Amino acid sequence: MEMHSELSMTFDQSNTTPLHTASEQGHTEVVNYLLEKNSCMANIARSNLKTALHSCARQGHLEVVKALSQKVPGIVSRADKKGQTALHMAVKGQNVEVVNALIEADNGLIDMVDKKDNTALHIAARKGRTENVRALLNHKGTINKEVINKYGETAIDTAEKFNRSEIAIILQQQGVPKAKSIKNTRPPLTPTTRELKQTVSDIKHGVHDQLEHAIRTQKRVKGIGKRINKMHLEGLNNAINSTTVVAVLIATVTFAAIFQLPGQYVDDPKNVPNGFSLGEGNIASNPEFIVFLIFDSLALFISLAVVVVQTSIVVVEKRAKKQVMAVINKLMWLACVFVSVAFLALSFIVVGNEKWLAVGVTVIGSVTLASTLGTMCYWIITHRIEANNLRSRRMSGSVSISPLSDSENEDFKKLYAI
Numbered sequence: 001m002e003m004h005s006e007l008s009m010t011f012d013q014s015n016t017t018p019l020h021t022a023s024e025q026g027h028t029e030v031v032n033y034l035l036e037k038n039s040c041m042a043n044i045a046r047s048n049l050k051t052a053l054h055s056c057a058r059q060g061h062l063e064v065v066k067a068l069s070q071k072v073p074g075i076v077s078r079a080d081k082k083g084q085t086a087l088h089m090a091v092k093g094q095n096v097e098v099v100n101a102l103i104e105a106d107n108g109l110i111d112m113v114d115k116k117d118n119t120a121l122h123i124a125a126r127k128g129r130t131e132n133v134r135a136l137l138n139h140k141g142t143i144n145k146e147v148i149n150k151y152g153e154t155a156i157d158t159a160e161k162f163n164r165s166e167i168a169i170i171l172q173q174q175g176v177p178k179a180k181s182i183k184n185t186r187p188p189l190t191p192t193t194r195e196l197k198q199t200v201s202d203i204k205h206g207v208h209d210q211l212e213h214a215i216r217t218q219k220r221v222k223g224i225g226k227r228i229n230k231m232h233l234e235g236l237n238n239a240i241n242s243t244t245v246v247a248v249l250i251a252t253v254t255f256a257a258i259f260q261l262p263g264q265y266v267d268d269p270k271n272v273p274n275g276f277s278l279g280e281g282n283i284a285s286n287p288e289f290i291v292f293l294i295f296d297s298l299a300l301f302i303s304l305a306v307v308v309v310q311t312s313i314v315v316v317e318k319r320a321k322k323q324v325m326a327v328i329n330k331l332m333w334l335a336c337v338f339v340s341v342a343f344l345a346l347s348f349i350v351v352g353n354e355k356w357l358a359v360g361v362t363v364i365g366s367v368t369l370a371s372t373l374g375t376m377c378y379w380i381i382t383h384r385i386e387a388n389n390l391r392s393r394r395m396s397g398s399v400s401i402s403p404l405s406d407s408e409n410e411d412f413k414k415l416y417a418i
Contacts, residue, residue, distance in 0.1 A: 015047045015212075023052035023068065026061035035071050042072040045212055049080040050089075057086040057102065060095030069105040076106045083114035084123075091124035091132040099135045107141040117149040118158075121176075125159040125167050133167050137174045145176040154179050229318070236321055243328055244310040250335050251303035254296050257342070261289075291345040299338035302331050333373060340365055 019041050022030040031052075034041060045051045053075050056064040065086070069076050079085050087109040090098045099120075102109060113119055121143070124132040133155075136143060148154055153161065156176045159168040306328055315321040344365055348358040 015045070015216075017041060017044050017052075019044075019052045020046060020055055023061070023064050024055035024059055026056065026059060026064055028061070028063040028067060031056075031064050031067055035067065039071050042068055042075050043078075043211065044215055045078070045080070049078075049212070051075055051078050051080075051086070053078070053086040054080060054084075054089050057090040057098055058093055060090075060093040060098050062095060062097050062101060065090075065098050065101050069101065073105070076102060076109065077112070079112075079114070083116075085109050085112055085114075085120075087112070087120045088114060088118070088123050091120045091129055091136070092127050094129065094131070096131040096135050099132050100139070103135070103139050103141075107139065110136060110139065110141070111144045111147070113147065113149070116151070117147065119144070119147050119155070121145075121155040122147070122149055122153070122158050125155045125164055125171065126162050128162070128164045128167065130167055130170070133170055137170070145174070146182050148179050148182065152179050154182065233318060233321075236318070236325060240310065240321070240325055240328075243325070243332060244307065246332060247303045247306040247310065247335070250332075250339060251300055251307065254300035254303065254339060254342070257296055258293070286349055288345045288348045292342045295338040295345065296342040299335045299342065302335040302338070306331055306335075333376075337369065337373075340369055 019031065019034045022034065042052055053065065053068045053072075056068065076086055087099065087102045090102055110120060118126075121133065121136050124136060146154065149158070154176060156168055156171040157179050159165075159171060309324075309328065313324065315324050344358070344362045347361050348355065351357040
């Protein structure tokens, strides 16, 4: 977890997170650790909209219930797809301390109903949880004892329906009326009241659904951003490695070229021509050779400089790596141009009197190199203009806010020159 904190936000097909599992199993230390790392994780519900608090409340894990309700107070009133809160789940179990803890966290939970209009008292009566019924009736606040569910039953009606005689007696002693007596003493709910109640319930569940959808979308976008960033770094590293290989190759070629001159050298000590020295190239006095020597040397030392930089500097941050790569690329362009000039200069010596051959080679080489470098420059300028325009639009607020950074948005491009 210390090295890969994003593991805490993983989930399976039912949207179950590690916090759900730890809460359901009653692992209090793990729950506290996960909440310290990211308390917002508790707001993530399963596909059935049950939160981690629902899970631990149903299993009767008191310490986990306290940890979740204290660190994420708003979670206690969250409802699942059935409209049931954590208190509905707790009264199904047999740990009355969990029931009391949830009531203390929010005593309004007692009168909250699910989609079938069952309160926690209805659920406890149906399940036959005597101690939980007593806890609900004896808490410090008030409880609405006249709630009628969609089956037309109060809590005592439900107890009698499921043959919970002991609970029915307790409810009767506590003054819980039957539905028949309530219907005879108060007017029925108007359609407007029922519609309003249903609308409020729909809005509540709609907000929960939107929250879960937003969280899942944010996680997916972050995952996409990480994958794009990884692909971009791999491409950048490949370009750097390729540049190192090319620099070594150019250095090798330019170093060997000076010792492989056409016309050879003065190597006979007994037969040294006037104006020459032993070991001097026979073409050393030609102007073309001087041009060759200068540009060949420039290409050699530029390539060696690139090799030294590439083998000495370790760049970790992506933006800095792009800047270093941009400078090295320009140096390699320059080395390639110098090698080309050296080659063309030497070609005028090799062809002898057939100067038209050297001119033809010069034209071909110049057109090829100029078109290649021109295209590269066009791509660089286009990429920078697009990046500047995007940055300007973001600063002016004319585009929508994206979870990805500017650099990550640039990485969506499959190809660009630096």
